[in-house]
Amino acid sequence: MEAEYDSMADEYDATRESATQTEIDALAKSLEGCRTVLDVGVGTGRFAKPLSEIGFEVTGMDVSRRMLAKAREKRLERLLLGDAYKMPFRDKSFDAAIIIHVLHVVVDWSTVMRDLGRVTRGHVMSILRVPQRATTPPSPAIGNPVPGPRTGYPVRTQHRMWQNELELKARVPPLKLERIRDETITIPVADALRSMQAKRAMGAQIIPPEVKQQMLERIISMAGVQSVQRRVVEDLAVWGADDLQALDLGSPPGSG
Ligand SMILES: C[S@@+](CC[C@H](N)C(=O)[O-])C[C@H]1O[C@@H](n2cnc3c(N)ncnc32)[C@H](O)[C@@H]1O
Numbered sequence: 660m661e662a663e664y665d666s667m668a669d670e671y672d673a674t675r676e677s678a679t680q681t682e683i684d685a686l687a688k689s690l691e692g693c694r695t696v697l698d699v700g701v702g703t704g705r706f707a708k709p710l711s712e713i714g715f716e717v718t719g720m721d722v723s724r725r726m727l728a729k730a731r732e733k734r735l736e737r738l739l740l741g742d743a744y745k746m747p748f749r750d751k752s753f754d755a756a757i758i759i760h761v762l763h764v765v766v767d768w769s770t771v772m773r774d775l776g777r778v779t780r781g782h783v784m785s786i787l788r789v790p791q792r793a794t795t796p797p798s799p800a801i802g803n804p805v806p807g808p809r810t811g812y813p814v815r816t817q818h819r820m821w822q823n824e825l826e827l828k829a830r831v832p833p834l835k836l837e838r839i840r841d842e843t844i845t846i847p848v849a850d851a852l853r854s855m856q857a858k859r860a861m862g863a864q865i866i867p868p869e870v871k872q873q874m875l876e877r878i879i880s881m882a883g884v885q886s887v888q889r890r891v892v893e894d895l896a897v898w899g900a901d902d903l904q905a906l907d908l909g910s911p912p913g914s915g
Pocket of ligand 1: 699720741758
């Protein structure tokens with residue numbers, strides 16, 4: 660994981676949306692009354708930076724040195740190299756914690772969330788993407804997509820893209836689950852291509868590499884198409900630290 664994100668660090672911000680004002684406002688509202696906030700998997704500081712700018716004392720921890728170096732370039736001060744499976748903090752060290760776009764990359768999410776519950780006094784928060792079916796809008800230039808050998812690939816079952824978040828919500832129902840975003844964003848084709856190419860460095864995730872290549876070729880062949888549209892739906896989830904710390908209690912044997 661460290662190496663994967665090390666290799667992505669240079670491209671990460673250029674191929675991701677910045678944190679939106681809506682996301683920051685929603686987090687800030689739920690963090691009201693807190694001072695110290697742990698950001699696990701802080702990455703380049705996409706969320707830690709704006710939260711520290713509005714007064715929270717954010718400590719960012721990440722397993723990737725190069726992602727942390729990018730965060731440091733943004734003048735974030737409290738940064739440390741560390742593994743979410745073995746957090747180097749005493750019990751109840753932070754008023755609150757955030758873990759954003761990290762749950763899907765950790766295999767044993769229950770260990771991570773239980774330990775987050777341990778090191779936090781109050782609430783643990785995440786922004787959860789609500790999976791949307793991919794759509795290709797009909798284009799006057801190319802007409803409707805014709806089903807063929809390039810479509811209909813099954814999603815890889817071993818990949819846990821959304822599964823960890825769904826399991827977490829089912830096993831520990833959040834104290835609050837608030838829809839904070841539902842919008843369709845338009846991305847220039849050049850940016851979509853750049854982002855897909857950068858993510859190829861991440862290895863085979865949800866889409867087999869050969870299918871990704873075909874997708875790239877298909878987009879390139881869409882002469883005249885300037886942009887692609889994507890619906891983004893997000894929920895802010897807030898858990899009680901004590902509920903997370905009790906995560907293993909009562910869970911079925913072998914789960915998590
Ligand atoms: C998709 S990025 C999200 C970064 C940031 N939270 C954001 O939303 O921009 C996932 C981050 O989690 C980090 N990460 C993955 N596994 C980790 C672990 N076991 N402990 C700490 N950080 C981890 C990666 O290095 C990477 O920076």
